Amino acid sequence: MGTKHLRFILILNGLLLVLTFATANPSFAADLTKAALIPKPVSVKSGAGNFEFNGGLDIRVNEVNPGMISLAKYLDDFLTPATGSNNVILEPGVQKSEKYIQLETDDAISQLGKEGYELTISPGTIRLSAHTPEGVFRGLQTIRQLLPASFEGKKPIKGPWKIPCGTILDYPEYTYRGAMLDVARHFFGPDDVKRFIDLIAAYKMNVLHLHLADDQGWRIEIKSWPSLTKIGGTTQVGGGKGGFYTQEVYKEIVQYAADRFITIIPEIDMPGHTNAALASVPELNPDNQPTKLYTGTKVGFSTLQTNKEFTYKFLNDVIRELSELTPGPYIHVGGDESHVTKNEDYIPFIERVQEIVLANGKQMIGWDETTLSALKPSTVAQYWSKAENASRGVAKGVKIIMSPAAKAYLDMKYNPKTKLGLHWAGYVEVDTGYKWDPATLVPGITKENILGIECPLWSETVTNIKQIESLVFPRLPGYAEIGWTEATNRKWEEYRVRLGCHAERFKAMDVNYYPSAKVPWK
Numbered sequence: 001m002g003t004k005h006l007r008f009i010l011i012l013n014g015l016l017l018v019l020t021f022a023t024a025n026p027s028f029a030a031d032l033t034k035a036a037l038i039p040k041p042v043s044v045k046s047g048a049g050n051f052e053f054n055g056g057l058d059i060r061v062n063e064v065n066p067g068m069i070s071l072a073k074y075l076d077d078f079l080t081p082a083t084g085s086n087n088v089i090l091e092p093g094v095q096k097s098e099k100y101i102q103l104e105t106d107d108a109i110s111q112l113g114k115e116g117y118e119l120t121i122s123p124g125t126i127r128l129s130a131h132t133p134e135g136v137f138r139g140l141q142t143i144r145q146l147l148p149a150s151f152e153g154k155k156p157i158k159g160p161w162k163i164p165c166g167t168i169l170d171y172p173e174y175t176y177r178g179a180m181l182d183v184a185r186h187f188f189g190p191d192d193v194k195r196f197i198d199l200i201a202a203y204k205m206n207v208l209h210l211h212l213a214d215d216q217g218w219r220i221e222i223k224s225w226p227s228l229t230k231i232g233g234t235t236q237v238g239g240g241k242g243g244f245y246t247q248e249v250y251k252e253i254v255q256y257a258a259d260r261f262i263t264i265i266p267e268i269d270m271p272g273h274t275n276a277a278l279a280s281v282p283e284l285n286p287d288n289q290p291t292k293l294y295t296g297t298k299v300g301f302s303t304l305q306t307n308k309e310f311t312y313k314f315l316n317d318v319i320r321e322l323s324e325l326t327p328g329p330y331i332h333v334g335g336d337e338s339h340v341t342k343n344e345d346y347i348p349f350i351e352r353v354q355e356i357v358l359a360n361g362k363q364m365i366g367w368d369e370t371t372l373s374a375l376k377p378s379t380v381a382q383y384w385s386k387a388e389n390a391s392r393g394v395a396k397g398v399k400i401i402m403s404p405a406a407k408a409y410l411d412m413k414y415n416p417k418t419k420l421g422l423h424w425a426g427y428v429e430v431d432t433g434y435k436w437d438p439a440t441l442v443p444g445i446t447k448e449n450i451l452g453i454e455c456p457l458w459s460e461t462v463t464n465i466k467q468i469e470s471l472v473f474p475r476l477p478g479y480a481e482i483g484w485t486e487a488t489n490r491k492w493e494e495y496r497v498r499l500g501c502h503a504e505r506f507k508a509m510d511v512n513y514y515p516s517a518k519v520p521w522k
């Protein structure tokens with residue numbers, strides 16, 4: 001008998017064990033159906049008893065492959081700091097331990113889709129099954145939320161801990177559930193982006209859209225045009241030093257996201273919002289003279305030269321390099337607020353850019369204005385401002401990402417007292433952000449037309465991760481739920497109570513959330 005044990009003696013930052021114990025967590029739901037899960041699962045049924053443990057666990061995988069092992073390690077990394085004990089990752093069929101968590105992919109449950117999962121909790125075992133590793137990962141987020149919030153604090157806590165028995169069957173309503181981070185107006189380094197990724201992953205989002213270039217900054221190294229970052233990367237709103245991602249660093253971010261089953265969608269906004277490029281590459285201008293770097297917050301004053309052949313050679317280089325850095329299917333080309341580009345120039349420009357994106361093996365996403373152009377069925381339009389633009393997109397046969405500013409913009413202030421953020425689309429309190437249904441918001445746009453939902457954070461007014469968190473939380477879990485949970489299964493009055501239970505999670509994760517008076521915080 002070969003030794004089948006796959007024992008990962010996990011590097012245990014050891015020391016932790018002996019140290020202080022945080023207080024045991026009060027957030028235990030005695031009945032699985034009462035657990036404050038966000039997003040709310042499709043179905044939860046309670047069973048008898050609890051899965052109780054006090055220390056390390058065996059984590060068993062049904063198949064030994066790198067995907068399953070990395071999921072087991074993800075769970076192990078989550079549990080170890082809190083329990084202070086090693087977990088052991090085991091192959092199937094070996095060593096009958098008393099208590100274990102089994103992670104498995106199962107071809108037979110394809111009806112749950114790519115991200116669906118089934119969680120069966122009994123006194124001796126937690127079994128997490130899915131059709132794909134991605135589904136297992138989403139289910140692991142549910143296990144996190146079933147454990148005491150203090151597990152999120154990464155400090156040893158006192159056991160025993162229990163999860164009530166029962167079963168959860170779950171899968172998402174929409175395949176695209178995203179957040180956007182504007183790293184152009186203010187630059188945020190890779191550690192901030194990774195934290196953002198971890199926070200959105202905890203709520204089962206699967207897309208991070210990065211707004212990588214705008215008037216105030218160019219944030220991604222393009223090897224064929226080094227001046228973009230050498231010049232365009234050196235500033236930001238307010239005149240700070242800006243910054244950019246080298247391709248190496250960017251690849252690390254993409255991998256970090258992929259490990260959490262999150263697709264990065266890079267955006268280079270065009271033909272407007274392009275001053276950083278115009279300042280960096282003189283030939284992009286009509287007179288071959290670079291513009292000045294810009295650190296204000298006005299929009300709509302810059303444009304690429306749509307009638308200059310050079311522009312398209314440049315864009316092909318940018319889109320080619322970006323496509324090579326992007327395992328996901330989409331390249332976002334912006335297209336919003338091109339106020340100084342005439343429609344007769346804008347329309348063919350977007351069509352030609354669409355060809356370039358397709359020729360580089362990707363699908364195009366554009367803001368809703370791009371529906372003025374002839375769009376291929378593979379193209380996606382992102383609704384943010386004008387419903388008529390979105391409707392035109394649907395009439396042209398493209399799918400829509402719903403990001404209505406008045407509901408889903410994370411940079412809108414909560415109320416007139418909010419210090420950070422803007423309010424051109426109105427105030428977006430936590431209830432306003434939650435109480436809408438993508439499939440009924442715009443007459444004539446129904447679920448079949450919708451790829452999913454995205455909540456964008458524009459960064460004119462935010463300069464660091466704590467400020468980002470204060471606008472993102474507590475609204476983001478609501479957008480995650482709108483994307484995941486069927487509209488008929490969502491009620492604000494019930495949601496606000498669940499959200500209130502997440503305060504201790506936010507605190508344990510050190511999330512600087514806005515304690516909205518609309519929510520009964522626990």
Ligand code: TNX
Binds near residue numbers: 299409411
């Ligand atoms: C509109 S949303 C913009 C951005 C701004 C944002 C501020 C969109 C496609 N364009 O350029 O940053 O408003 O809320």
